[in-house]
Structure formats: structure tokens, C-alpha cells
Amino acid sequence: MMWTYILKLVIMLPLVCGLMIGCLYLWRRLEARMPGKPTTRAIAVRETMMISPGVKLAVVDFEGRRLLVSVNRAGVSLIDKYDVRVPVETGQ
Numbered sequence: 001m002m003w004t005y006i007l008k009l010v011i012m013l014p015l016v017c018g019l020m021i022g023c024l025y026l027w028r029r030l031e032a033r034m035p036g037k038p039t040t041r042a043i044a045v046r047e048t049m050m051i052s053p054g055v056k057l058a059v060v061d062f063e064g065r066r067l068l069v070s071v072n073r074a075g076v077s078l079i080d081k082y083d084v085r086v087p088v089e090t091g092q
Contacts, residue, residue, distance in 0.1 A: 046059040046066070056071045057079075068080040 042062065044061045046061055048056055048058045050056050051070075054073050058069050058071055060067045060069060061084075064083060066082045066084045067078060068082075070077045070079055
């Protein structure tokens with residue numbers, strides 16, 4: 001009796017966890033295609049780069065400016081900004 005319970009647990013637990021992870025992955029992939037979501041955004045993260053554990057650099061486009069920011073455990077700091085013509089993306 002106990003062995004059948006353990007066998008079912010060993011088989012069903014990874015199956016349920018896998019289904020849950022798969023559903024979350026699909027939700028994240030298909031979320032952008034859902035109706036009612038705005039097609040253009042005011043801010044776009046262009047690139048990120050890990051400098052060290054806990055410190056990351058990010059290039060962000062915002063209102064025709066390209067910003068270089070540092071993201072760490074203490075917060076976000078502006079490093080540099082550059083005025084640039086940023087092409088407007090359509091959500092197609």
C-alpha cells in the first residue's frame with residue numbers, strides 16, 4: 001500500500017511540475033499577442049550586460065534618448081545619456 005503511494009508520488013510530482021513550468025513558459029511567450037495590450041511602449045530595454053554578480057548595465061531607450069544605467073542591489077543609477085533618433089516599433 002505504501003509503495004504504490006510512493007510510486008504514484010514519484011511519477012506524478014515531476015509530471016505536474018513540468019506541466020506547471022510549461023504553462024508558465026507558454027503564458028510568457030503568448031502574453032504579448034493578447035488583444036487589448038498596447039502595441040507601442042514608451043520605454044524599451046535594448047541590451048543588458050552582467051558586469052559582476054549583482055551588478056548589471058542596461059541600455060534603455062526612452063523619449064528619443066538612449067540611457068546607460070547601472071542596476072545593482074542598491075538601486076538604479078544613470079551613467080550616461082545620448083540623444084538619438086530611436087525608430088518607433090510597431091507591435092507586428
